Amino acid sequence: MQPPRCCLFVLLLLCLLLVSGTWADLEESFTIRLLQTSSFQNTTFVETEGLGLLEDIELGSLDKHTWTIRFHQPWVRPALPRSDWDTIQNMIKIYLQKFTHLINEGAMQRAVPYPFVAQCVAGCELFHNMTSRSFAYVGYNGQDFLYFNVGNASWILSQDTSLSRYVQAILQNYTAFSELVEVLFNDTCVDDMEMLLRYGKTVLQRQELPVATVFARTPSPDQLLLVCHVTGFYPRPISVDWLRDGQEVPPGPALNTSAILPNADLTYQLRSILAVDPHDGHSYACRVRHRSLGTRILLIPWGNSEVVLIAEIGAGLLAAMAVAAITTFCVWRRRKHQQMGETESRNSILSKEA
Incomplete structure (x- = not known):
């Protein structure tokens, strides 16, 4: 059996092509998360949903019926020309066909009971100094299953079961895929996110008062x-x-x-x-x-x-008000002293005249 092109492949390709500017003026970290959920009801019916997030902003999703990308922000699509998006659409459809076939094949070989859910989360966090932290997780029925160790390009078990060891062995032996994931994590995610951050700067900097x-x-x-x-x-x-x-x-x-x-x-x-x-x-x-x-x-x-x-x-305005109050008090005291001096002088002149 051919090794599966894990869901991370399409997720990371989406990261590559969705986010292709500078963002040095955004002084904080940003995280892209690419999510895939595939519900296997039986060997012939599988429903797949996908979502791309920049922080909590929904960039786009996958239509579960047509496997096409739906853009949730008007500034996402202009990041790449139409021809590139067409290529992504075709790659997603090919990937999902193979993914579904290989997962079903593995489930039957390991007697995995239906229905079950396979989930994938991949992405990276970028910091203002251009360093990054990458992550990739695979889940099974809502439980952590496998994760990718970027440091040594290896798949690590989150739970030790016959099924998790089986999937780990397939992914670990597929060295070309692991190398691709490592390159995408270490280079592409950082390089290509800049464009998305530039296009979406206004939305990212939105602030609402509590x-x-x-x-x-x-x-x-x-x-x-x-x-x-x-x-x-x-x-x-x-x-x-x-x-x-x-x-x-x-x-x-x-x-x-x-x-x-x-x-x-x-x-x-x-x-x-x-x-x-x-x-x-x-x-x-x-x-x-x-x-x-x-x-x-x-x-x-x-x-x-x-x-x-x-x-x-606010503290700044309070300070300004305090200064204004002190200044007003000082002026008032000075005028009062002047008035008292004038009164005393007038009284002295009147007493002499008398």
């Missing part, structure tokens, strides 16, 4: 749960803390912060819950830091909404 509210729940008379709900922010990274009397509350059983969850409008949300004694006499506030705020900090005290407006003004 909206935060604090409210309370009382599950029992002796316990108060303070809830800080933060939503509508983009990009995903965010810092949410609780302050007790102005000091940060350390991690512990009383503090529970949810995972960052997506909203329908392509923004994110989370909740941070702090359990307190209703009569402990302390003051509490939720503090939010996010890239869209710049140097500003959202500070939402429990039970005092006025401070929110002050906190949202």
